[in-house]
Amino acid sequence: MADIIGSILVVDDEPQIRRFLRAGLSVHGYALSEVASGEEALRVIPRDQPDLVVLDLGLPDMDGMEVLRRLREWSQVPVIVLSVRSQEREKVRALEAGADDYVSKPFGMAEFVARIRSALRRRLRETAPEPVYTVGKLKIDLARRMVTRDGQQVRLSPKEYQLLRLLALHAGKVVTHRQLLTEIWGPAYGEHVQYLRVFVRKLRSRLEADPNRPDYLVTELGVGYRLVAPDQFHESA
Amino acid sequence: MSGAAGLRQSWTAIVSGAWLRPRELAWPVPYIASAGIIALATAAAFVANQYGLKHVSAPLLAAVTLNAILWGVTPSLLSAVLCVGIEVGLFYAPNYDARVVALDGLVDLVGFSVLAVVVSDLVAQLRRHASDAEQRETATANLHAFSRKLGGMADAGGLYLAAIEHLEQQTGRGILLFLPDRGELVVLAGRMYDRMVPESVQARARALWDDRANLAEDEEIEVEGWQLQVLRTWRGPTALLGIAGGELSEESLEGLNPLFDLVAVAIERTLLARAIEDTRVKEARDRLHEALINSVSHSLQTPLAVIIGSATSLQSFASLHAGKAEAELVATIREEAERLERLVGKILQMTRIRAGAIAPKLELVELPDIVNSALRRVRRAVGGHSIALELPRDLPMLRLDLFLMEEALANLLENAAKYAPRGTRIGVRAAVEGGRLLIDVADQGPGIPVAALAHLFEPFFRAGAPDSSPPGTGLGLAICRAFVEANGGTVGVKSVGPPGAVFRISLPIPRDALAEPGEIALSEASDG
Incomplete structure (x- = not known):
């Protein structure tokens, strides 16, 4: 054993x-x-x-x-x-x-x-957070607040970055809609899932090859979003 | 003497107000009575004249007035003529100038006639008002009594019969009551109509009821001598009334309207009470069903979870320590257990559908999320096929139950993978058309035999011969249809092929689907 x-x-x-x-x-x-x-x-x-x-x-x-x-x-x-x-x-x-x-x-x-x-x-x-989170071709440098895809820097709005950072801190784990909204917009916005959807859509259009079939930023139906961990990562064809 | 008695009678009548009531007497009576009154007045004038009084016209004037009050315009006009004649003939001195007499008489005649007409007309008006008031009072009292009666009735059947009976009394016509009863329109008849209700009247009533949403407020329909009247409350039509003997006059309809309203409200009360009762019973039944299904589901799924879990444990073992045969056996155990688990899941879902225990929780969702989630669910089943997604980027939001819709799509995908050969492509394409969102799932299989088309979505139906077709339960498409319909959509076959079958889901696009950019712009503006 x-x-x-x-x-x-x-x-x-x-x-x-x-x-x-x-x-x-x-x-x-x-x-x-x-x-x-x-x-x-x-x-x-x-x-x-x-x-x-x-x-x-x-x-x-x-x-x-x-x-x-x-x-x-x-x-x-x-x-x-x-x-x-x-x-x-x-x-x-x-x-x-x-x-x-x-x-x-x-x-x-x-x-x-x-x-x-x-x-x-x-x-x-x-x-003890690691300063750089890497999955697939995506690299999130939490210390320098910099995101690169395939070595290319990705420009994100402050809210988009906040959202990605939060997901990266909990990478591999589902973060619920309410947890994300409360953390980024404040407790009063806990029910405004629409906000979140729009920002996730924007993030995907910058990070994913095909935003309709995301490799990194995955929707957990009815629960929330998850940034995939390296061991969960399967790039789609 | 009879004249005096008549006068006293009339006097009593005047004092009591009874004279205001409309009277219906045989035609000579008013004329004879008028003559009696005039005779009395003449006698009085004669006596007065004997004592040297000159104004003999006063009692005669009184007689004309009284006749106008009591008998109406014709007797009083005749009275006027008679009185003037009496005055001229009996009381004018014979030595009077004939021209003066004629002039005086004419003046009196005009005066008396005017008096007769004006007074009788005034009295007639008064009488009419009084009669109207009295009728209204009776009607209101009736309505109140009826309302109290209805209010006190707990039993719906008794209430309907009481309403019909009362309406028959008020209209003097036979009454039918058409009531909605669990989707059917049942007819109740009153006592005044004891024959069979003509089928054509019933059919018309049903058609009218089915189309009640488009009915004008005061629509009147006549069928074979029956007038159909819609009973409605502020919530809309509650029942239909059939009134025998053809159309009712405008006035009688007006008089009956409050009664119709009252009956409509009373009927609605019974219908609502029944709806509440039905809901209570259904809830209790659903709870029982749910508890039963959950318990069965737990008992079936726990052993399967253990078998699958153990088999997967063994697999990771076997790959290290055992030979090919053992590994294959373990893989078989696992695959079959997973198949069984999926089957049990489908049977349980079908049971829930059959029990009517599907309660969709609708929320705004994005289609790509559902499609991706469904693909992940069935990735083992569709692993041998290539998936081609065509989802436009600007798809509207939908208002759906996520999990029901995911399951519906998963079933379509599984179905496609089952019938189309491995290595072929399964296409999922979405498009907006005519205010609806259409999702097509297309495979490159053999297509659907036309004979199977009619039964395709029925539970336990499977296309093709039972032994030749791929293994399955025949539940997938039935579940798919039930879940899509629970979301307000439809699913059908768009193309039977060859090449390949295309299934199409059509979903309503909610009106608030596009109402987000303003809100979002605001939140970005306040972005720190």
Whole structure:
């Protein structure tokens, strides 16, 4: 077995799910602990201090969202939420309550491991941001406030840059409409998704080869936008 | 003596106001009574004259006035002539100059006649007013009583019958009531019309009702001796009324209008009450359905998620440690589990559609986002095909439920990938035409057999022989249609090919789709 590279707490009431996660993740070098309820999770996390929490939204004793909110009152541990497809609208609430990512069941193990790595790395980056973010042909220099594509400098308006910077800081992760609007325009604009759409359209027309089929600035339907991480990047033909 | 009795009677009548009522007496009565009154006045004048009084015309004048009041213009004019004759014949001294007598008589005749006409006309007017007022009062009292009765009725059926009965009483005609009932127009008949309602009248009523949105406010329709009357409230038509015996006069219609309004409101009240009840029942049913579907969905999807997850774990293992056969077996497990998962998902969606549990959450969205998301969803299914997107850059925003529309498109794409050979192209093209947004999904497959066209969007229908066609459920297109329609759009086949089938989704463009640049310019201006 590989060396332990991190500890993960799985919060799920389905024993079969816990079992396959344990088997699947341990192969990749993660030490797993498991609980079956929200109460238990909130009791165990301060004691065990896991590196990451996998939280099922459909827990029997407590809404997964409630667990997330209570956890976020005192802990910044990365949380990946598990949901099912019919709970699409729950994702936004989970992200806004402080989840780092969500994965819909069913999911493949390779994809899941990539999400875990990405969340762990992001947490590192957020505490000590790298000055230059590179994905594909796109380079965002946060220190010099400069964006280049294919070595060519891209001119952006201040708001466009702010938007791109925010997405780059959370690269690989979906940032919800409300989070972007609140951060850039202020809390009063939390519902003005239209603003965001227009700026995303402008950004895409400057960054993407085909703005209708974006490679970098991806829409997560009904949730928000994501600047793809290097390991998520597939350039379209 | 009878004259005195008549006078007393008349006097009582005057004092009580009863004289204002219209009277209908046999024709000789007013004339005989007039004569009686004049005889009485003549006697009075005669007595007065005996005592040396010269003004004998006073009692006669009174008699003419009284007759005008009591009997109207003709008897009072005759009274005037008679009285002048009596005055001239009985009371003028025989030694008077004949010319003076003739002149005096003429003056009196004119005066008496004018008096008779003016007084009888005034009285006739008064009578009319009084009669109108009385009728109005009765009508209002009736209306109030009826309104109270309707207001107190909880049972809709009883209310309808009471309304019909009352209308029959008021109009004296047979009444039919046409009521909307869960999409149908049912007819209720009153007691005054006990035959079958003619089919043509019913058909006309139905046609009228179906076209009620375009009906003029006071449209009157007559069919085979029935007048059809629309009952409406401020919210629009609530029911139709059939009135037997042909068209009603303008006045009687005017009188009936308040009653129609009252009935319309009462009917609307029952319809609204029923709508509320229906909604409550539907909500309860939907909640139950949703709980059931969620529970089934959880029980089916959890094991599949575990199988798929485990298989993918094994795959990453197997690629390192196992041989080709093992790797293939694991890949098979994974692929089949994924297929099953997709199938279960479709069956659950179809169940939701059948249960009427699709509640679209509409928001302004951009089509390219939905197309890209749908392509990502089905990237494994369409991986063997090349995708050609033709989305103009200036597409308008749409008001849609994102996830329903994504699913609808994903199903069309999957369908195209299933029937068109690998390596061919699937085209997705959008265009604005005639105020709608059209999305065409074109493949380079064999096309659609014309025989299959009529059933293509039916659940569990599959084109071609069951064993020869590619594997599938026959649910994709049915789901696609249900979801597109839930978004206010339509989907159909634009071309059956060959070469290739083209499916077309047509979506309404919302009116506020282009109302953004002003707002945005503002926000840029305030940009720090």
